[in-house]
Amino acid sequence: MEKKGCLGIPRALMFYRYFPFWHTFFETLGWKVMVSDGVRRKEKIIYFEDSCLPMKLLVTHAIQLKDKVDHLFIPRLVSLHRTYMMCPKFRGAPDIVRLATEGSVSVIDETIDLRKGGISLFQSFLKIGEKLNASKSESKKAFQEAEKSFSKFQKEWIDRIHCLPTRQLFEIDIPIPPAGRKAPLRVAFIGHPYNLFDTDINKDLLALTKRLGMEVLTSDFLSEKEIDREVSGLSKEIYWSSGREIVGSLFHFLSGGVDGVVFLTSFKCGIDALLQEFIKRRLKVRGGSSTPLLILSFDEHTGREGLTTRLEAFRDVMEQRK
Ligand code: SF4
The missing domain is CATH 3.40.50.11890 (Rossmann fold)
Known part of the structure; x- marks a missing residue:
């Protein structure tokens, strides 16, 4: 046509x-x-x-x-x-x-x-x-x-994130290759969707993670109900939808099921700055977390080399804890 x-x-x-x-x-x-x-x-x-x-x-x-x-x-x-x-x-x-x-x-x-x-x-x-x-x-x-x-597309998401390169995650009607062997470490990536999947922002951190032998999970794996359950106990409601999703999924993953959590933030994002502060205080009240947490902030000057070093160090921490 x-x-x-x-x-x-x-x-x-x-x-x-x-x-x-x-x-x-x-x-x-x-x-x-x-x-x-x-x-x-x-x-x-x-x-x-x-x-x-x-x-x-x-x-x-x-x-x-x-x-x-x-x-x-x-x-x-x-x-x-x-x-x-x-x-x-x-x-x-x-x-x-x-x-x-x-x-x-x-x-x-x-x-x-x-x-x-x-x-x-x-x-x-x-x-x-x-x-x-x-x-x-x-x-x-x-x-x-x-x-x-x-x-x-949502039903295919788990297979997509495991098997496709980041640039192809949002391609429609693309064949999804079969899943390979399970990686020994499971890491949850939390943040605004564009921070997680735009390789111009995060220098393709997800590919680097997979290459270092880790399995990637994101908040897209969670249902609204699971996020609601995590944020329902907060003394103050989070007004921003992305903020609510980030805090809910972060606490969900920090309470178990993964070996580490990485929170990707944007430099100059007011919402991310507030959330970081909120998360730190909340963790202090809870007496910290047994799951390692890494917070990475991105802007146009972020380099791939520095990210690799930080991710490798984070993998070592997760391996020691495991
Ligand atoms: S200020 Fe923060 S939430 Fe708003 S568009 Fe920028 S990164 Fe996204």
Whole structure:
């Protein structure tokens, strides 16, 4: 079928969770989806503002795509839960991209705010379909296909993370090789999805971990219920959805089942700075943790060599404890 045009999705931020959904929705509506490549050797990250690295990468990726596509898809993510909020930078993301691209490309920036109830996600995607001249029934069908594709992707997640290189984790319809031998050490990686899976941020820490003989787990392995159970005892509710997920999964993994936990944070991220402080205090109250914890902070100057040294040292600590 001839495509209606080309729609660009920057390989940044919540691409690292929702790409399978977005990809299927737009492809079912008859649009070709183009994803940015990532930062190639010698290419500069765009310093659009004094922001966290994930936001700078969004701008860099949007600029890579702007002359190749008819529209960029940068949703205004306000809330992805009934109660909790996204970081305010997500609200401004489409405007930042418009400024950085000087209005040279159309930006589809529909608001997604799930505090309004279960049907609001569907309504947002109906409006997105409308902007792309799709009828209500076409958008409805595309939305249903996207839900199916996302659920299939989630079921494959454990195999994907064990068997695929990090760059291919979000490729759709890719054959997943059979799992190899189980690694002797199990390490849980906690953080915002883009910190965990964007190799331009973390220098492909997951591949390095696997190469050093460790098995990778992430909070995507946990259900909402498990996270709720961990955060329900806190004296103060965590307002940010990502913060809640990070703290819940961190305490879940620290209480057993893995040999170590690595928390990946972004330098200049206010939420991560607060969470680190919160986690340290909480651990102090609990009398520490018997599971080793490593906190790594990333910015554009982070080097691979330093990371390797820290990860090797962390592996030694885990081996001694084991
Ligand atoms: S949560 Fe932190 S890292 Fe993520 S966009 Fe907001 S400030 Fe940046």
